[in-house]
Amino acid sequence: MSFSLSQACVPVITQMLTSLRHVVDCASKHCEEHKIDPNAILTARLFPNMWAFTKQVQAATTWGCNMAGRLAHVDVPSLGDDEKTFDDLKARIDRALAFIGSVDTAAIDASVDRVITFTAGPNTRKLRGKDYLLHQSYPHFFFHCTTAYDILRTNGVQLAKRDFMGLPPGLITD
Amino acid sequence: MSLSLSHLSQPIFEQMLNSLSLVLDKAEEHAKARKIDPSVLLNSRLYPDMFPFTRQVQIACDFAKNTSSRLAGVDVPKYTDDEQSFAALKERIAKTLAFLKTLDHVAIDNAVERDITFPVGPMSVTMKGQPYLLHFAMPNFYFHHSMAYAILRHNGVDIGKRDFLGTIPGFPKM
Numbered sequence: 001m002s003f004s005l006s007q008a009c010v011p012v013i014t015q016m017l018t019s020l021r022h023v024v025d026c027a028s029k030h031c032e033e034h035k036i037d038p039n040a041i042l043t044a045r046l047f048p049n050m051w052a053f054t055k056q057v058q059a060a061t062t063w064g065c066n067m068a069g070r071l072a073h074v075d076v077p078s079l080g081d082d083e084k085t086f087d088d089l090k091a092r093i094d095r096a097l098a099f100i101g102s103v104d105t106a107a108i109d110a111s112v113d114r115v116i117t118f119t120a121g122p123n124t125r126k127l128r129g130k131d132y133l134l135h136q137s138y139p140h141f142f143f144h145c146t147t148a149y150d151i152l153r154t155n156g157v158q159l160a161k162r163d164f165m166g167l168p169p170g171l172i173t174d
Numbered sequence: 175m176s177l178s179l180s181h182l183s184q185p186i187f188e189q190m191l192n193s194l195s196l197v198l199d200k201a202e203e204h205a206k207a208r209k210i211d212p213s214v215l216l217n218s219r220l221y222p223d224m225f226p227f228t229r230q231v232q233i234a235c236d237f238a239k240n241t242s243s244r245l246a247g248v249d250v251p252k253y254t255d256d257e258q259s260f261a262a263l264k265e266r267i268a269k270t271l272a273f274l275k276t277l278d279h280v281a282i283d284n285a286v287e288r289d290i291t292f293p294v295g296p297m298s299v300t301m302k303g304q305p306y307l308l309h310f311a312m313p314n315f316y317f318h319h320s321m322a323y324a325i326l327r328h329n330g331v332d333i334g335k336r337d338f339l340g341t342i343p344g345f346p347k348m
Binding site: 002003004005007008011012015016046047050109112125126127128130131134135136138139140142143145146147149150153154156161164165168169170171172 | 176177178179181182185186189190220221224283286289299300301302304305306308309310312313314316317320321323324327328330335338339342343344345
């Protein structure tokens with residue numbers, strides 16, 4: 001029994017970015033409620049040489065768009081990197097979700113063994129589609145989703161694992 | 175062209191657990207070089223109500239072990255959660271990796287449509303094999319793995335994204 005590459009890609013990104021949007025929303029409400037300057041959270045980091053919250057959300061959405069777009073063999077739209085508010089970040093996630101929802105899943109499915117060329121820092125790298133998704137994109141994507149969540153938790157935003165997970169598609173409820 | 179469930183789980187767990195083991199080496203070296211009591215890092219948390227480092231590593235191992243067992247249709251081996259040192263945590267990772275190698279990949283592949291019932295806190299939840307892996311197990315596995323890394327970064331251990339990623343399988347020979 002098998003399934004397609006797009007099934008391992010589009011619904012996973014959609015689940016996690018939808019939950020990330022919710023998490024950003026929780027941060028925004030937390031700031032309002034506790035009279036915290038949103039910038040304190042938006043620029044918060046786990047360590048001085050790690051990326052700030054805003055950049056973690058930008059990276060998660062960029063990875064989401066890149067993996068769907070590159071596997072579908074279409075140009076990936078630039079999301080810009082100029083978000084200054086929680087609302088800006090939510091709008092960015094919406095743009096990313098709209099793009100990811102628009103890609104041709106059959107084109108993704110055809111990329112299991114196609115060589116994907118991408119840049120990693122100063123280097124150009126090549127991986128077959130399935131390896132690019134599972135071993136390069138997944139770890140990066142989940143890394144930034146988790147780090148965004150971590151930054152909020154260390155700043156006292158009340159979140160739990162279920163906020164991070166969102167609603168897993170396929171949950172069978174009685 | 176399609177993928178199988180074993181393909182989508184085993185090499186990922188292997189890549190990421192091996193990277194976690196090397197990250198533990200670096201944490202241990204860091205503690206030694208800076209004369210930090212290892213138990214400080216092992217018990218460190220990002221926030222008072224979050225799990226400490228040791229527990230994050232234990233849970234990451236358990237998501238790999240439990241998910242793979244359930245997909246393969248074998249009993250989930252139970253590990254005692256009594257690790258008190260970096261060496262003991264590395265042993266747990268090695269034990270987990272060795273256990274994964276014993277599993278029948280065909281049995282895992284056949285779980286795509288099979289009902290998997292598993293505990294989530296006090297509840298019992300059922301999902302089909304494929305969504306269970308993609309939408310429940312993977313986000314959880316990466317969550318705890320990223321959290322372990324984040325705790326070390328937060329404590330000044332000199333590790334980077336490359337350490338988190340480990341060796342990416344599938345880079346075609348240049």
